[in-house]
Amino acid sequence: MKVTVFEMAEKAYYQLMRARIPDRDAELRQILTAMTKHLQPNVAARITNELLAHMAIETGFLEVFIPILREEFDLDHDRERVLFLVQQNPRIFSYIADRFNDDKEIVKSAVEQQGNLLSYASNRLKNDLDVVLSAIRNYSPALSLAGPMVKNDEALLKRLIEENPYAHYFVSLATESLKNDKDFVLPLLSRDAFIYEFLSDRLKSDPDIQAAIRNQDDGFRK
Template identity: 25%
Template sequence: MASFDDLFRNRDKGPVFQVRVSTLGSPLGTLTAYGEWRVQGLKEAVKAKWNWSEHRQRLFFGDLELCDVLLQANRHPDRSYSEELWDLLDHPRDGDVVDLNLLSRTAEQEQFLAALSPMLADGDVSELVQNAPAEVRGDRYCMLAVVAWNYNYPDLQFASEELRADREFILQCVTIYARCLWCIGEHLVGDRAFMEEAIRRSPFALEYATDDLKNEEALVRLALKGTPSALSAAAPRFRDMKELVLQCVTKRGYALREMSDRMKSDREVVLAAVRECPQAIEYASPDLRADPEVNVLLKAGNL
């Protein structure tokens, strides 16, 4: 097993700073950190020094829990989970002293997370989640871990009723994996305010919106800000708008296959798609596939 120094040291890079850890208001001890650091490395260091398992630990910076799953679930394009927290993680300063509070998960939660972790994306966790005690199925972190570690969104049906009715919890799930809307957000996919926030957090949420919302230009443009490929999920009329189509195929040429026939016959659109993905020529109109200029450029490799 790696020593504590091996886990939390990089003497050749970055600053040296102290991490003071307390539990229930009483000092536990101090870690010396070298260079950049991440939550997982910190948890490994706490485990190595004080023998708290990673799944038992709840580390807090102020009122924000330091946890990879929660950091992932709380990503937001318009605001940081905590600017101070990200600055702390990404840009520690020499001589800094960081104060963290350490709390313990319950034994049942620790056991559940320890069983869930090694399954990763390949394991069937349905039975594990279904048979978990109420304090696990009602715990936000444990249920988000099911999504973040396993992408087993259908198993959220076993989360507590309180969590499944919590709009913020559903948004956190969507932030990790938009397909969660199929399982626990199906009653909200026609709610414009909810879907606007869902799309802001994950543009792929547009795919699960109701048809009337997929036909709303403001929501489509919001999704396109996140990823050009979201155009494929929009109402058909948007796949005939040259401005939006160019924005999409320039980044994802293969998406030409999902555009309107008029766009597949547009020279500028087709050339933009083929520049990004030469195989996209397959989806161009017959006239453009046979166009001598296009074929000369393809053969010359100038696209």
């Protein structure tokens, strides 16, 4: 019966999980060698490559495979390989971000699947509206990881607030200059009175702000 690469990868994975943690890198090499020793060298290399890729994509213990992946796949330089792996398993980005954190295609591929990975992006890309929106779409708190240019983007915040019933959450993440911008804040109070908690003392005492809050209270009581 022909054994598939998937079945070989599953077997290698479970054998590896039984290995002692300090020896897992060496153990994995031994497992892969044993599995492919009957093959021609070029075929063995291809199968080993496929096995490693499969395990990297499917595993929940990615840290086990990163050292050998770096060596076998040259993750520090092989951009196309990195992009493919990140597309399949975004967590890989967190392990290679030191080399590719300013590569927009790779970063966007990671954050549009797992928004909290924005924390590993470069400062330039944390201020890239396209990248940040990709992260926010699947993880709203990603805005907290964005750069100041994005957090101070009035149009973006208004858009997020309009799309989200918890407007105060996005206001809480805005820069101080926006939180102190009466023209920005006042229209939003009618959507979410909790915004008031994040305003400066100056704005909290503003007559128009006070009136907006009273209107909210009156509407609630009615």
